Amino acid sequence: MERTIDIKDLFKVVKKRFILIMTITLGCTLMGVAVNFYLITPIYESSAQILVNQKNTNENNIQLTELQTNIQLTNTYKTIIKSPVILERVHQKLSLQMSTQTLSNKISIENEKSSQIISIKVQDKNAVLASDIANTVAVVFKDEIPSIMNIDNVTILANAENSAGQKPIKPKPLFNTLLTCMGGLFISILMAFGLSYLDNTVKKEEDIEKILELPVIGIVSPMKKI
Structure with a gap:
């Protein structure tokens, strides 16, 4: 039953x-x-922001076509930021005890649709190192982009900060x-x-x-x- x-x-x-x-x-x-x-080891995240914007040498307003070009370039720049030519210089400047592939895995690049702002986010168990990497990537990219793309249109908008009370993201x-x-x-x-x-x-x-x-x-x- x-x-x-x-x-x-x-x-x-x-x-x-x-x-x-x-x-x-x-x-x-x-x-x-x-x-x-x-x-579980806590993981911290730091973020630096760069602005893709053609430097205006005169007082005229930026044309719409220039704005569209800058937005289109952000997709290319997102790839270049994590390229060996950038990461190898970051690796050397910080004397990192890790491979460039490991360094690449710690970095994520974000960009909202139709935005000229690119966020460089770095995750690491060391909060100070995470902010150092994010800031160094931004500086190296800004320095290298004129020779890579033959155009100087990158400005560092915000540096990654490391506060004493920073909480881990996971x-x-x-x-x-x-x-x-x-x-x-x-x-x-x-x-x-x-x-x-x-x-x-x-x-x-x-x-x-x-x-x-x-x-x-x-x-x-x-x-x-x-």
């Missing part, structure tokens, strides 16, 4: 397996705390710990229901009524041995 479970049965399962549920949930929570607060320990807690609770409840569903032993007369769908006529009390 198929077994049916009502809301009352669900609460009974939770009550019966409460210690199991709490043990697994607490264990997952403690594991989340240990991993997120003590084992991990997010409180959020991650909450997720592991909820995950542990979900798994433990599923396990409790699974164990209850697989338990086919008859413990009281109500179990017989549910399984056989027949009323219990009488109960035989246990007899003591003489």
Whole structure:
């Protein structure tokens, strides 16, 4: 016969397996705390911004065509920023103890649509190094672009700053710990229901009524041995 479970049965399962549920949930929570607060290395992010804008030698306003050209150049510049010719100079200037490929992986270039501003973002476990790399990339790119593109239209808009109270962007320990807690609770409840569903032993007369769908006529009390 198929077994049916009502809301009352669900609460009974939770009550019966409460210690199991709490043990697994607490264990997952403690594991989340240990991993997120003590084992995962914090990662910091710093960002420098450059502006792609043709320098105006006279007082005339920039023409629309020049503006469109600058915007189109940003896509090319995003590629050049992470090119070996730029990163190798950054590597040399900072005397980095990493390969240029590793350096490239730490850098991300962002540019909003129809914007002349390019953001150079760097992630590293060392907050000071992240800001140094971002600023150096911006300076080297500005210095090299005239010889690469035969045009001088890059201005450093904002330098990356490293404040003493800078917070890491990852991990997010409180959020991650909450997720592991909820995950542990979900798994433990599923396990409790699974164990209850697989338990086919008859413990009281109500179990017989549910399984056989027949009323219990009488109960035989246990007899003591003489």
